[in-house]
Amino acid sequence: MRMWQPTLECMPLPQRRALQTQRLRDIVRRVYECVPFYRARLDAAGLRPDDIRSLDDLPRIPFTVKDDFRQNYPFGLLAVPRRDVVRLHASSGTTGRATVVGYxxxxxxxxxxxxxxxxxxxxxxEDSVCQVAFGYGLFTGGFGLHYGIERIGALVVPAASGHTRRHIQLMKDFGSTHLICTPSYAVHIAETARDMGVDLQRDTRLRVACVGGEPWSEQMRLQLRALHGLEGFDNYGLSELIGPGVSGESPQCRGMHIAEDHFYPEIIDPVTGEPLPYGARGELVLTSLTRQAQPVLRYRTRDITALDPEPCPCGRTHVRMARVTGRSDDMLIIRGVNIFPTQIEHAFLEMQGTSPNYQIIVDRQGALDTLEVKIEVTETMLSDEMKNLHRMELELQKRLSEALSIHPKITLVEPGALPRSEGKALRVIDRRPK
Ligand SMILES: [Zn+2]
Known part of the structure; x- marks a missing residue:
């Protein structure tokens, strides 16, 4: 199995700890000197750069949150002169100011x-043909993947998101081997190919989907394989830290290796903010150890995962993070029960005849929250009798009730009935009054 930077990816633990410690001390000193926001934060916590001597001192540093980016819009978090910044990316900023990141x-x-x-x-x-179906622009997905592909020397097809039917034509014509996009868009592209009468296995060289940018379930990976012959590989990243590239997985790994020489991970209790031990599920907090333009200390990602430091069969020594089960922002509280959309997805995709196209509708009747899950059935399922569909709804209702401890209404809909997204899927519609 090839590795890109074997010496760094397989660095023995004591050596890596020493490197991380040195980098942490350097970065704390640098932000204290160069970023007024961090100087004020550390001063308020009664901390001087010299107080941070080891990784164990990290929990003493206050968190950075998304709102700190907005408050310092656009360049307040830069740790270098503006003339040293050669690229900017930014989040969409649907609510309030955008999050700006400099490089x-x-x-x-x-x-x-x-x-x-x-x-x-x-x-x-070098032999691969990588078709990028992420948006190019201020969003980090397109350009982030683009330069990584070029770095390897693979052929990059910067097709960007949208024009889904053209994607199919391009992958046939160019012999694309790897599709790069969100998991929901990978499903949409695969379904579009089928609708166009294109069999991905027979008519194209596409065998792998490198997906990231939104949470997805293990069941969805199995469906991509079973229905479309695509092997799905998970990767994780976020623009506040760098963009995609924080972690990824190989077929031998159970979980994604975090590039720990650049990003130091912690898991905290999302409610109390207290650090949690390895293995415990909680919110991922990341500190950038090498970023120049915009280092960030203890950034609260809002993503729920767990860390596994055990040796991996692939030989890499960096800690692995489990599949992200959801963002704490996406967590639905329905009748006092905490539910992530991926939990729902996992529970129903285990049942044959369901597709990964679904919508969750939360509403309120009187004082009670209601949960409805609309799920598209597969073509084969649709051709069966209606009686079977009703039986399937009842069975799904039973399974989801057991998995979630509340009783959802299940509505099965025809293939193609629900809206598709070319980026991140809109899974939840919450109609409850605020
Ligand atoms: Zn591994």
Whole structure:
């Protein structure tokens, strides 16, 4: 199994700890000196850079949250002069100001390498043809993946998101081997191919989907394989830290290796903020150890996962993070029960005849919250008798009630009935009065 940077990815633990400690101390000193926001934060906590001597001191540092980015819009968090910044990316900013992230030349070099790491894990080589179906622009997905693919020397097809039917034509004509997008868009592209009469296995060379940008379930991975012959590989990242490239997985790994030489992970209790031990599920907090333009200390990602430090069969020594089960922002509280959309997805996809196209509708009748799950059935299921569909609804109702401890209404709909997204899927419609 090839690795992109074997010496770094397989660094023995004591050596890595020493490297992380040195980098943490350097970065704390640098933000204290160069970023007024961090100087004020550390001063308020009664901390001087010299107080942070080891990784154990990290929990003493206050968290950084998304709102800190908004408050310092656009350049308040830069730790270098503006002239050293060579690229900007920004989040959509649907609510309030956008989150702006700057990169120096050195940051872009590191970004390309960490993206190359997870692509190589998914089998990308000089012989691969990688079709990028992420948006290019201020969003980090398109450009982030693009330069990682070029770094490896694979052929990049920067098709971007949208024009789904054209994607199918391009992958036939160019012999694309790897599709790069969100998991929901991978499903949409695969279904569109089928609708166009294109059999991905027979008519194209596409065998792998490198997916990231939104949570998905293990069941969805199994369906991609069973229905479309695509092997799905998970990767994780977020623009506040760098973009895609924080972690990724190989077929031998159970979980995604975090590029720990660049991003130091912690897990905290999302309610109390207290650090949690390895293995415990909680919110991921990341500290950038090498970013120049915009380092960030203890960033609360809102993503729920767990860390596994055990040795991995692939030989990499970096800690692995479990599949993200959801964002704490996406967590639905329905009649006092905490529910993540991925839990619902996992529970119903276990049943034959369901597709990963679904919508969750939360509403309130009187004082009671209601939950409805609309699920598209597969073509084969639709051709069966209506009697079977009703039986299927009852069975799904039973399974979801057991999995979630509340009783949802299940509505099965025809294939293609629910809206599709070319980026991140809109899974939840919450109609409850605020
Ligand atoms: Zn591994």
């Amino acid at each position: 120096t030349r050195a940051d872009l070099e590191i970004w390309a390498d960490v993206v190359a790491r997870f692509l190589v894990m998914a089998g990308v080589s």
